[in-house]
Amino acid sequence: MKKYIIANWKSNKNLSEVAFWLNNFPNEPESLQVLHGLEIILAPPYPFLVSAQEIIEERHLPIKLAVQDLSAFGKGAYTGEVSAFNLQDLDIQYAILGHSERRRFLKESDQLIADKIAEALSWHIKPILCLDKPNFASQARFLSRQILPKLFLAYEPVTAIGSGQAEDAHNLSLIKKELYSIYQVKTLIYGGSVNAANVGSFLQVCDGVLLGGASLELSDFVNLLFTASESLIQL
Numbered sequence: 633m634k635k636y637i638i639a640n641w642k643s644n645k646n647l648s649e650v651a652f653w654l655n656n657f658p659n660e661p662e663s664l665q666v667l668h669g670l671e672i673i674l675a676p677p678y679p680f681l682v683s684a685q686e687i688i689e690e691r692h693l694p695i696k697l698a699v700q701d702l703s704a705f706g707k708g709a710y711t712g713e714v715s716a717f718n719l720q721d722l723d724i725q726y727a728i729l730g731h732s733e734r735r736r737f738l739k740e741s742d743q744l745i746a747d748k749i750a751e752a753l754s755w756h757i758k759p760i761l762c763l764d765k766p767n768f769a770s771q772a773r774f775l776s777r778q779i780l781p782k783l784f785l786a787y788e789p790v791t792a793i794g795s796g797q798a799e800d801a802h803n804l805s806l807i808k809k810e811l812y813s814i815y816q817v818k819t820l821i822y823g824g825s826v827n828a829a830n831v832g833s834f835l836q837v838c839d840g841v842l843l844g845g846a847s848l849e850l851s852d853f854v855n856l857l858f859t860a861s862e863s864l865i866q867l
């Protein structure tokens with residue numbers, strides 16, 4: 633099973649920075665060989681998805697695309713929303729949904745996030761549902777039993793995001809059990825101050841990591857990918 637490394641750029645980067653990052657991502661056979669055990673997923677800001685996809689295809693990069701959010705509505709009169717219908721000719725395989733920044737700044741509710749999950753699934757986009765402890769049980773109440781096994785869960789303690797205070801990797805085994813008892817989901821991702829120094833410890837317990845800050849500088853990110861790959865050899 634591959635380990636998931638998810639890069640969420642949030643509202644960072646402009647078009648030339650996106651192009652620079654992707655045009656310099658290593659694609660020589662030796663690097664691709666090393667990165668083989670990783671599923672690398674990139675969530676750029678919406679306006680750059682098309683350019684990102686073009687560069688990924690042109691350079692044969694081992695990178696899948698995700699969106700950072702998705703409208704709960706379909707095609708139609710929903711000004712400012714980006715629907716799954718709008719994305720259908722792009723190769724978007726994942727959607728990060730319910731990130732704590734959206735719950736906090738955009739006041740997204742458990743119900744709205746559940747609607748977004750349903751919309752993503754109906755377009756075969758895999759939802760990566762972000763949760764912190766206060767949402768564990770409340771979010772689950774809005775999700776049907778049939779939907780639960782189709783999710784990836786990203787445990788993202790708000791206090792760990794962008795703070796440099798990552799969760800203790802040992803606590804994650806307990807969190808994993810707790811989440812499994814509610815969601816019966818097998819794929820658990822951890823997010824919050826993951827960096828090259830701690831990524832290996834998280835990959836021992838989880839199926840992947842979600843990165844914000846550590847994904848912005850290409851050199852940091854590539855360093856983290858190689859460290860992550862090395863840590864898999866020891867598993």
Ligand code: PGA
Nearest residue numbers: 793794823824825844845
């Ligand atoms: P961070 O962000 O890696 O900058 O802590 C993680 C996240 O928001 O998922």
